[in-house]
Amino acid sequence: MSYWLFKTEPDVYSIDDLKKEKMRITSWEGVRNYQARNFMRDDMKRGDLGFFYHSNCSQPGIVGVVEVVKNGYPDHTSWNSKSKYFDPKSTQENPRWFMVDVKYLRVFEKTITLAELKGNPKIKDFALVKKGSRLSVMPVPSEVWELILKMG
DNA sequence: GCCAACGTTGGC
DNA sequence: GCCAACGTTGGC
Numbered sequence: 001m002s003y004w005l006f007k008t009e010p011d012v013y014s015i016d017d018l019k020k021e022k023m024r025i026t027s028w029e030g031v032r033n034y035q036a037r038n039f040m041r042d043d044m045k046r047g048d049l050g051f052f053y054h055s056n057c058s059q060p061g062i063v064g065v066v067e068v069v070k071n072g073y074p075d076h077t078s079w080n081s082k083s084k085y086f087d088p089k090s091t092q093e094n095p096r097w098f099m100v101d102v103k104y105l106r107v108f109e110k111t112i113t114l115a116e117l118k119g120n121p122k123i124k125d126f127a128l129v130k131k132g133s134r135l136s137v138m139p140v141p142s143e144v145w146e147l148i149l150k151m152g
Numbered sequence: 153g154c155c156a157a158c159g160t161t162g163g164c
Numbered sequence: 165g166c167c168a169a170c171g172t173t174g175g176c
Contacts, residue, residue, distance in 0.1 A: 009174090033159080056174050114175080132157040134173050 002043065003140040004050035005128060006066065006102065015052045015064045015107055024104035025069060028137070029077045030085045032097060036137035041072040041098040043139070050102060051140060051148070053128070054111070061113035062148065070101035108152050122147050 006028060008014070018026055031037060048068040054060060074095035077085040090096035118129045126144045127133050140148075 007174095035159095060175070132173095134158060136173090 002045065002048045003142055003145040004039070004044060004048060004068070005053055005062070005138050005140050006050050007053045007055050007136040007138075009056045010054045011057065014054065015104065018052070018066070018102070018104045019107070021104070025101055027070075027075075027101050028099045029075050031075070031099065031136055032085065032087070033134075033136060036135055037096075037098055039137050039139065040100050044068050044072055044100050046071055049105070049145075051145075052107075059111055059113055061111040061115075061117070062108070063111050064107035065105045066102040067105050068100050069103045072098040072100050075099040110152070112148060112151050116151060117148070120147065120151065 013026075018024060028040070031040065046068055050066045050068060051062045052064045052066050053062050074092075075085070075090075075097040077083040078087040078090035078095065078097045079092060080086055081088075085097075087096055114129070117123065117126070123129065123144050126140070127135060127138050
């Protein structure tokens with residue numbers, strides 16, 4: 001089993017929004033980056049765990065934990081011309097974009113902030129804390145996962 | 153709101 | 165296939 005990190009802007013979709021969903025599950029739609037797409041399509045498996053990360057906000061950081069409850073499948077919003085995620089080059093026969101379903105597990109009492117993560121020398125090679133990292137879905141090495149949990 | 157870093161697009 | 169231009173991300 002693997003560990004992941006899911007980035008989202010809380011103004012758009014926060015961990016509270018996820019908690020309010022029916023069954024506390026949502027599809028992780030709208031990812032339009034090939035590297036992130038490949039992770040979801042090829043590598044993410046049911047039962048994997050993920051950090052839930054709030055970006056582009058007053059206090060960016062990891063706010064909780066989710067579980068992958070459905071393996072990668074075509075992101076149908078790419079076929080919907082009314083959707084802001086519409087991509088005319090994605091077809092039902094040859095879907096370009098994929099998503100997984102994630103389920104709320106828990107929210108941390110206190111956010112593990114990006115500043116704290118950057119201040120931990122043991123995880124300095126983790127993609128999230130590297131300069132210019134823009135991946136919205138990324139793998140978390142298991143040792144990094146454990147180290148970050150201890151920071152909470 | 154600024155802007156550096158990055159990914160994508162498209163002309164050639 | 166190169167690379168300039170452009171759009172987006174996301175911390176600050």
